[in-house]
Amino acid sequence: MNRPRKGRRRAKIVIPVASFADVAFQLIIFFMLCSTFAQQAGIPIQPPTAPRLERIRESTKVVSLDAAGQVYVQGRRVADAAAAEGELAALLRNARTPEARVVIFRCDRSVGREVFEPVLDAIARAGGIIAAVGERKD
């Protein structure tokens, strides 16, 4: 077994970690300023597809419709389209600019007309501009 020779000093390596916390907080500030919270998280939706879809800005108002026809406003389940209209009207009460009136509409591709049409109508009646979300068909 090799023993260090007497009198020979071993170099002590110290990793400077003092700035790690600063870096981490900078990253947090970046995420806080650039992120929008996933309002529809946990709602299983198969989005529809279309050949030409433009990139749209995320909005803080989200209405979702899952395959079972359940309506969600801001990720919370509501009874029907009429209830969604009430919730949206309250959300859009102070919306003055067109950007503030944008409502993201996520709907499962298999949902029938009799389910999604009243919801689209409810968004329009509440004063929202519908941003229908889908995936680009290649």
Next chain:
Amino acid sequence: MARDKQRFGVEDVPVASFSDLAFLLIIFFILTTTLVATRGFLSEFPSGERSEKQQKKATTVSLRDGKISFNGAETDLPGLTRELAALKLHDRTGDDKLVVLEAAGKVEYQDYFEVMAAITHAGGALCIIRETEGER
């Protein structure tokens, strides 16, 4: 300084766990952030009754049981896209841009979405007509 610490009993604030806390917050933000670009189209539907003027003038696209009709003539999605492009809706203003979308029978959102996307991409202003119980 060291002597002051001894004299007044000043102790260092423990900051060793700050970086752990910060990284936990980063993980939280990474998990809740949507990094994927949202794609779709914007449409402001005029709500209310269809006026007589609109009934006479507006371009009408009908969806019935998955079949598309453009001003009464049956077509498919590429055909509809061509017909809408020929109308040059981008150059029009006001009510002239209006495209009435009527759906009846068994229509899934996939078909409806494709037609809505085609109308919006062509520069049309969507107006949806809902079939009510009495009209069936």
